[in-house]
Amino acid sequence: MLTTRQLIFWLLPIPFLLAFCLLEGSSGFGWPDTATPTGRALLELRLSRVATGWVVGAALSCAGCAMQAVLRNPLAEPYVLGVSSGGCLGAALVIAFGLSVISPLALPFGAFVGAAAALLLVCTLAGRVGSYTPNTLILTGVVVGSILSSLLMLLLSFAQSRAVHSITWWMLGNLQSASWPLLAMIAGLVALAIGALFAEARSLNALLLGAEAAHNLGVRTRIAVPLILGAATLAAAAAVSVSGIIGFVGLIVPHALRRFTGANHRMLLPCAAVFGGTFLVLCDTLARTLFAPHEIPVGVVTSLIGGPFFLFLLTQTRPAAPLREKAAQ
Amino acid sequence: MITLEHVTARYGENIVLNDVSFTVGRGEMLALVGPNGAGKSSLLRVITGQLPAQGTARVCGTDTVRLCPRTRAKTLAVVPQEIARDIPFAARDFVLLGRTASLPRFGGPSDADDDAVRDAMLLTETWNLRDRLLPEMSGGERQRLALAMALAGKPEILLLDEPTSHLDLRHRAEIMRLLTRLNREQRTTILMVVHDLTLASQFFSRLILLSASRVLADGAPADVLRPDLLETAYACPVRVIPLPGVSATCVLPKL
């Protein structure tokens, strides 16, 4: 575990990294010539990609932390309650019926509505079964997710090839957000969600010991658990609506960070927001420069990098005497 | 402090507590004994308000289910049987969890919180472990930390569910000595679920024997640890041997 001072040391290079990412683009390396309108537009494009990547990365990482704590499952990730299938189905419906001509906001809106509808469905079904325990929620999420995926496949089988191509590309993840107002809306939603999660950081810590122990420690589990799951899913749905399905970030960023910050969510959540966002921006920079001018989907890069990196972390033996921690004062 | 009157609790169709009544006064120290499945853990859940029940269940005069969670957590602390070993908490942060009810939502721990944590860890002899991570500790160290976490909240009532199961002889003795001291010096009310009847007779002046969701006996060890009662409860022949010099009773199964 790191001391606070060491964490700040790791935080310092981040703004430089993000600025560096602005230099990279599928049209070449270098600061665009801001004298020409093309150059300004290029810079704006790259800025929007970096900003979107940061917001989406932060949203997915924080949502992943919360899901893993509440569901007490190391494999839990932001999409576990059907968000990915719902978002895909919503986006696919918009694309297949050509609704994106109505407005550039139609596609994100459709994806968001789909994701939110999936969560509502999961909660309703869990309520019918009679319990909101982690196991019930996860199983219901799996069931709803597979039903929605089947509907998606049904839609794909009837859709024209062009629509199928578009839907598949959307699902692979893309950080080019349509417009600044849209990004502002999404950023607002994500900030709200992460704020709610941070406010419940102490409850999250207690919930790591189980719902019963948390109850004994004074946490109102009946309110805290749905609130936390709702906030995490809101963050995930907002991320999905603007960027498609980007996997691995919400799963491994929390695990990777816990080795350095410990399980205390008062440290883990802010670090997840900052480092998770940076991680995704770096992956996206790679995605658009590795095979320039072709851009590969960012979800591919996160999986290809995230997997081996996580394996590397697992093989690291724990140091015999961990670094001395200063008391959080 | 704890009052149960004609409490009946059930999980679905299963009745786990059947017309249980007893009162625990301030500063009492009593052990809850009985066979597996008798309803001991369910009884603890009724007291903590997790299991709603028919009848009256009150803690400090208020119904257990109506008690505000923060107030309840400050009055009553539970030491669980098992602490999951894979949560990467530093020991000090883990014990700080015991202060959850008094910690502010956004701010850091106050001096009072830090002092309470230090006192609790010194009492349980875990202060030297404060920077180590939970997964690196032995079962005994984790159990002492669980007790420290409960004590950090400075509760008036301590509920313990088999806290000595993983401890060796020395640590078991130390925990029981600590609990006895707490009870004597700070008048902490202690209610502990125990499997070891000999241990129960040695440290507790009052025992409640639960069997098949009913209270079979409630009183001093000499009155509760009777062969006929024990054989009814455990469905197994027992030998009860009083140990005169040490005010304890040895209970052995008859083979």
Next chain:
Amino acid sequence: MARAPKRLKSVAGENRLVAACRILLVGSTFALVGCPRQAVQNPNAQGIRLASTAPNLTECVYAVGAGDTLVGRTESCNYPPEVGRVPVVGGFGTPWLEPLLAVRPTHVLGTVLADPDLRRRLDALHIPIIHVPCTQLDEVPAAIRQIGDLTDRHAEGERVANSLQTGIAAARAETAHRTIRPRVLLLLDASAPITAGSPAFISELLELAGAVNVGTGPTAYYRFSLEWLLQQNPDMIFCCFETRSADPAAPFAAQNGWSALDAVRRHRVYAVADLDVVCRPGPRLMEGLAELKRILSLDARRTGGP
């Protein structure tokens, strides 16, 4: 003892049921297996029966006057209107085996067949697949001639093919001397940045109409990055999808990157009215060319230049 007769009766009943099932099974097997053989048995007695696997080939068949020989079409075949009578036997490039066999075709016309396994199955059933190359501009007249010969409409096929060739040559001559050609982005999809590369038919048509396609990728259909588009900065954008707004430039003006393009800022974004004629390499290619020219001249009038 009273039970024994009942049992015998039920056993007899069961036997009858089993026998009936067996007959049904065998009978239906024969019926199913028997069907395809009919297609091969007497091709000449029923005449040519064509099944088309592409909309442009369907149009070619009607253009040579052989519409009555068409017995199967794809779900995207929509011209001429009388094609609606013909049963659907598959999607573009992917015929569905059972409906195809049910219409008993003598030949299957294909230009792009997606599934190689299908080819093997049709070969096994002795149904010939006629490969009609018809994906590029210069292949269309030859394709029409080929279909004309196949359906015994040689004269009609020659006539249509010659008129197309004349039209193409005239269009080439007209624009040959032009030095200034407008640069156009062909946007193929409303929700994704997809354009047509140089081998695409629509790209060839555009060049014939006197413009330049900024999309120079090697495949007919590919995804571009916005940074590339900004560097290209085309003069015009042609939307090859259904737009529902009066001003096709409006949705782009609100989006990052697109809003900085000259074409968007000067509202030189146009919707292509009839998508079929510009995307299908077929007998109506002159109409497609006319449509593109219409848009180009509309733009020239609005902006006062090429």
